[in-house]
Amino acid sequence: MTAFHHPASLFRHTALNILIALLLGACGGGGGDTGTASGSTATLSASAALGEKIFKDPSLSASARLSCASCHDPAFAYAQPNTLAVPFGGIALSDPGFRNAPSLKYLQSNPAFFFASDGTPTGGFNRDGRANSLAEQARRPFLAPHEMANASPADVISRLSRASYAAEFRRAFGERIFDDPAAAFDRVTLALAQYQKEDPDFRPFDSKYDAFLAGKLRLSDAELRGLALFNSAGKGNCAACHTSAKGADGSPPLFTDFTYDNIGVPRNYAIPATADPAYFDLGLCGPDRLDLQNRSELCGAFKVPTLRNIAKTAPYFHNGRFATLREVVAFYVRRDTNPGEWYPLNADGSVNKFDDLPPALHANVNTSEAPYNRKPGEAPALSDAEIDDVVAFLNTLTDGFKP
Numbered sequence: 001m002t003a004f005h006h007p008a009s010l011f012r013h014t015a016l017n018i019l020i021a022l023l024l025g026a027c028g029g030g031g032g033d034t035g036t037a038s039g040s041t042a043t044l045s046a047s048a049a050l051g052e053k054i055f056k057d058p059s060l061s062a063s064a065r066l067s068c069a070s071c072h073d074p075a076f077a078y079a080q081p082n083t084l085a086v087p088f089g090g091i092a093l094s095d096p097g098f099r100n101a102p103s104l105k106y107l108q109s110n111p112a113f114f115f116a117s118d119g120t121p122t123g124g125f126n127r128d129g130r131a132n133s134l135a136e137q138a139r140r141p142f143l144a145p146h147e148m149a150n151a152s153p154a155d156v157i158s159r160l161s162r163a164s165y166a167a168e169f170r171r172a173f174g175e176r177i178f179d180d181p182a183a184a185f186d187r188v189t190l191a192l193a194q195y196q197k198e199d200p201d202f203r204p205f206d207s208k209y210d211a212f213l214a215g216k217l218r219l220s221d222a223e224l225r226g227l228a229l230f231n232s233a234g235k236g237n238c239a240a241c242h243t244s245a246k247g248a249d250g251s252p253p254l255f256t257d258f259t260y261d262n263i264g265v266p267r268n269y270a271i272p273a274t275a276d277p278a279y280f281d282l283g284l285c286g287p288d289r290l291d292l293q294n295r296s297e298l299c300g301a302f303k304v305p306t307l308r309n310i311a312k313t314a315p316y317f318h319n320g321r322f323a324t325l326r327e328v329v330a331f332y333v334r335r336d337t338n339p340g341e342w343y344p345l346n347a348d349g350s351v352n353k354f355d356d357l358p359p360a361l362h363a364n365v366n367t368s369e370a371p372y373n374r375k376p377g378e379a380p381a382l383s384d385a386e387i388d389d390v391v392a393f394l395n396t397l398t399d400g401f402k403p
Helices: 007-026 046-055 134-143 153-160 166-173 181-198 208-213 221-231 325-334 359-364 384-397
Strands: none
Touching: 046 166, 046 181, 134 153, 134 181, 153 181, 166 181, 208 384, 221 384, 325 384
16 A cells, blocks of 8 residues: 555555455475575574574674574564564663564565666565665664674674584685674674575475465455455555465465555554654665665655564564554554544644654555545445455464464
């Protein structure tokens, strides 16, 4: 549901999804130079096996208690393993972050950031797309003061040189690799990227919905109704951005089109940074991403995430504002018909809608596409029962389905 799409192309795309849905409805490792991928029998390359060890190693943080896996837990689809709005890190693990930690699954097809021919911002890694590769994405957590809190790449490499797998790292990248911390840090991020590319646990495509697409089972009535509502341009309209149909080459859907949207998510006062009324997380135009800070029309837009494993990755949105999937779907369809359910009141009793954006940027919020194109007092795009059906469908997107 992105404000940057053309309605005609959205209608054609969604109509195709509806047709397809209806048709389908009818019918931490050990030593050695290689490693075994987590949850599979696949063998990883030496670089990827090192990446897995680095990913799970808390000794590489200033606290010696925080690893990549601490915030991207395999048991939670490589997302945050708790209900906190944001993770905590730093030397004493007491420094709050600014955004909810997203899932790292299904990033293998994510393109580098670019503007499409119609001006639509697309691709990139992180919620604001500022990293252009898995390797680039891996750099910041090691150095951010509120994450692993190393003072420099050299600090990371000093810690790694004392790790149990340091000899493996030298064998893979050269006996003198630790003499050049900058080069060694590049190898760290490349190893992490290779781990995510090679380990099939990051992209198993084995959800109930995948089995349905393969013709191996029928979804329940509630799940089928939810799928139709998810795809319908006049109802959920979710498939406009969260593509649900197979690719032209038969590839499984990723449930993201890699674009950005501004949907006016309410401010989350559980994030300590929001205690400052002047603080706003504006996604594409800052404060973390700096190259687009003068593109005010992009302010407040965040990357459209995959919905695969969405049932395991609460809380939701960049600021962790919502605790349940039902709240999320209800917000989508009732944001404009019942704004008082989501936003605080002003002193005069009016609703302070879009309260996590400066007033000058409220016009950036997507209010033209369904289900956002309704007014207070009108019926929401989905009834309560239909919301439940969409949630039932979303639960079919969890990996590891066993018939």
